[in-house]
Amino acid sequence: MANFYKDNDDLRFYIEREINWGPLVKLLEDDFTQEEGFENTEEAVEFYKEVLDLVGKFTAEEIDPYGAELDKAHPELKDGVVHSPERFDNIMKQIADLGLHGLALPRELGGMNAALVTYMAATELYSRADVALSSHVGxxxxxxxxLMVYAYEEGAFETDEKGMLSSIRFREAIEEIGVGDAWGSMDITEPDAGSDMANLRTKAEQDKDGNWFVSGQKIFITSGHGKYHVVIAKTSDKNSLDALSLFLVKAFEDDKRGKRTFFANVDRLEEKLGHHISATCAITYSNSPAELIGEVGDGFKQMLLLMNNARISVGFECIGIAESALRKTKAYAEERRAFGKSIDKHEMIADYIDEMETDVRAMRALSMMAAYTEEHSYRSKIYLARHKDISTEKKKEIEKEMKTYRRNSRRLTPLLKYFAAEKSVEIAQRAIQIHGGAGFTTEYGVEKLLRDAMVMPIYEGTSQIQALMAMKDTLGQIFKRPQAFVKELAQAQFRALSTRDPREKAMAKIHLYSLQAQQNLIQKTAIDKFKNVRHLPVTSWLENLTGQSWDPKKDFAPAMLHAEHLVRILVDEAICEIFYDQGLRHSDRMEWFDKYVERAEPRCRYQLDLIQTTGERILSQLHQVNEAAAE
Ligand SMILES: Cc1cc2nc3c(=O)[nH]c(=O)nc-3n(C[C@H](O)[C@H](O)[C@H](O)COP(=O)(O)OP(=O)(O)OC[C@H]3O[C@@H](n4cnc5c(N)ncnc54)[C@H](O)[C@@H]3O)c2cc1C
Structure with missing residues (x-):
């Protein structure tokens, strides 16, 4: 019997050998004090494996064979109601019957209390079978x-004497979604604003009794035909991110007799290149009743919480696509013969396949690390909220760990979203190329993979926005601690020259390229401002730099131009670190470090070269255009 979990050694490596489950399971199980909970980590991990085994079988047997059929059968909008094809509804019913929507929800809310990392691994399995269906499951x-994390953050919950949840805000919505009777959506994009969230127009207003109502239009909303919408809207006229607040809006409600009242309208379903089975909706809100989430003006920050998880989830969607493309390609290339041998024996194709295989493993390494750090950080927060009576010492220890995990997750999430999305497209495209003419037809399903992959670098924040975020965070750290940066650069230069071990040397070189790229961008960024501080001791740079007036559009232009080149180096650096660390603990894994670093080192050198030698022509053209427009 086909099983997408059992047949995947690399995925099983993480679940069965690599992930440090102990600390995470302890947080999840409230130190193993939960009623009906697991007694120890091993028991919990056994359960996670069983669940993934089940999802592996289910996705391989009940979804994968119907991928082409799901691709052809689009949802339809009739009289404001979206109807999905029967096959899709049946699969969703089976997922609900297996209780899989509630996999990572607490037991008190009807869930299985499994680690979200397990859920993310399941996302890879759904996505290998059909990524459009997987995005709806998500x-x-x-x-x-x-919604649960928002409620915890607000302190809007109570526990009983045994420490179990007795009430929580949004309970009705969480439980309904958990059993599969409803689903939600994330409503950000509008006709005139996607990446540029400060330009959003949807408004939320309060009546004299303090009730909120949302009005406006949202577009491109995945699964926007559901009941629960997390909507970002303006609560002031300012054109900035702090004018935004977050709301929960019910699109409809059924009364006891089953009569449905609508509070939002699905106007249109988009016709798309791929993701056909997923409904992408345009929605109008007209004075729709809404519940404020968090504080007024905190919408952007609150939305990021949801988006960070969604971006990690997209990472796993991308692995599913890439894993499928890789397997189809290997099978085809072994069979197809040209010039007297199978095409996988031709040098160029062998090299392509080797790179695809290494990159799929790299995507998974980065995704698993991002998922673990993100989950550890917010599970710690929930633990602290639920256990107010723990000792100061234990509280401090958890807070310290939480800070480290949060910092790592913040670093890794945009890198993962960028890398996985770009790679899923590249790998799917290579799969078509290796299939030759057959790849361009629908026979082998690889053209579907490319069509479905093409949205990965667009939704949940485009690749360019991820690159800008990573660049901003990375260079921001240098502004905060210039002295530490100078020291790190000197040490890296020394290590790259002096280290003898070839693996350590390759790592040291990549780290050096990364720092040199950052240094170059910092120097180009606000070159005039650096001229003013260059003669001063490094320790006084921060004070003197922040004391000068900044024009972000002009001063940061070189860094914005090269953000993608920088992020490619940062990605390679992060992946090499993860593989190297794995190799030190599991010698059989060093093979993947060796394979990855062989290409990463020259790639980083090339990106550094681009940063150091290109860009001025475009910047001066843009400068002239901007000057002309200003006159
Ligand atoms: C199938 C699908 C499903 C979607 N699901 C959802 C959903 O569930 N919820 C939701 O809210 N939205 C959803 N979206 C919308 C998606 O998130 C947006 O399309 C995306 O954020 C980009 O916004 P935009 O389309 O307005 O493009 P724009 O923001 O107009 O960007 C156009 C191009 O310009 C680039 N760009 C913009 N600003 C900069 C900059 N400062 N520097 C460099 N480049 C820049 C972008 O990277 C992009 O390449 C979905 C879209 C699709 C296609």
Whole structure:
């Protein structure tokens, strides 16, 4: 019997050998004090494996064979109601019957209390079978989990004498979603604003009794035909991110007799290149009743919580696509013969396949690390909220760990979203190329993989936005601690020259390229401002730099131009670190470090070269255009 979990050694490596489950399971199980909970980590991990085994079988047997059929059968909008094809509804019913939507929800809310990392691994399995269906599945647990975390953050919950949840805000929505009777969506994009969230127009207003109402239009909303919408809207006229607040809006409600009243309208379903089975909706809100989440003006920050998880989830969607493309390609290349041998024996094709295989493993390494750090950080927060009576010492220890995990997750999430999305497209495209003419037809299903992959670098924040975020965070650290940066650069230069071990040397070189790229961008960024501080001791740079007036559009232009080149180096650096660390603990894994670093080192050198030698022509053209427009 086909099983997408059992047949995947690399995925099983993480679940069965690599992930440090102990600390995470302890947080999840409240130090193993939960009623009906697991007694120890081993028991919990056995359960996670069983669940993934089940999802592996289910996705391989009940979804994968119907991928082409699901691709052809689009949802339809009739009289404001979206109807999905029967096959899709049946699969969703089976997922609900297996209780999988509630996999990572707490037991008190009807869930199985499994680690979200397990849920993410399941996302890879769904996505290998059909990524469009997988994205709909994600809008069940993703929204339920986010509502739960919002409630915890607000302190809007109570526990009983045994420490179990007795009440929590949004309970009705979480439970309904958890059993599969409803799903949610994340409503950000509008006709005139996608990446540029400060330009959003949807408004939320309060009546004299303090009730909120949302009005406006949202577009491109995945699974936007559901009941629960997390909507970002303006609560002031300012054109800035702090004018935004977050709301939960019910699109409809059924009375006891089953009569449905609508509070939002699905106007249109988009016709798309791929993701056909997923409903992408345009929605109008007209004075729709809404519940404020968090504080007024905190919408952007609150939305990021949901988006960070969604971005990690997209990472796993991308692995599913890439894993499928790789397997189809290997099978085809072994069979297909040209010039007297199978095409996988031709040098160029062998090299392509080797790179695809290494990159799929790299995507998984980065995704698993991002998922673990993100989950550890917010599970710690929930633990602290639920256990107010723990000792000061234990509280401090958890807070310290939480800070480290949060910092790592913040670093890794945009890198993962960028890398996985770009790679899923590249790998799917290579799969078509290796299939030759057959790849361009629908016979082998690889053209579907490319069509479905093409949205990965667009939704949940485009690749360019991820690159800008990573660049901003990385260079921001240098502004905060210039002295530490100078020291790190000197040490890296020394290590790259003096280290003898070839693996350590390759790592040291990549780290050096990364720092040199950052240094170059910092120097180009606000070159005039650096001229003013260059003669001063490094320790006084921060004070003197921040004391000068900044024009972000002009001063940061070189860094914005090269953000993608920088992020490619940062990605390679992070992946090499993860593989190297794995190799030190599991010698059989060093093979993947060796394979990855062989290409990463020259790639980073090339990106550094681009940063150091290109860009001025475009910047001066843009400068002239901007000057002319200003006159
Ligand atoms: C199938 C699908 C599903 C989607 N699901 C959802 C959903 O569930 N919820 C939701 O809210 N939205 C959803 N979206 C919308 C998606 O998130 C947006 O399309 C995306 O954020 C980009 O916004 P935009 O389309 O307005 O493009 P724009 O923001 O107009 O960007 C156009 C191009 O310009 C680039 N760009 C913009 N600003 C900069 C900059 N400062 N520097 C460099 N480049 C820049 C972008 O990277 C992009 O390449 C979905 C879209 C699709 C296609």
């Amino acid at each position: 809008f069940h647990a993703g929204i339920a989990m986010a």
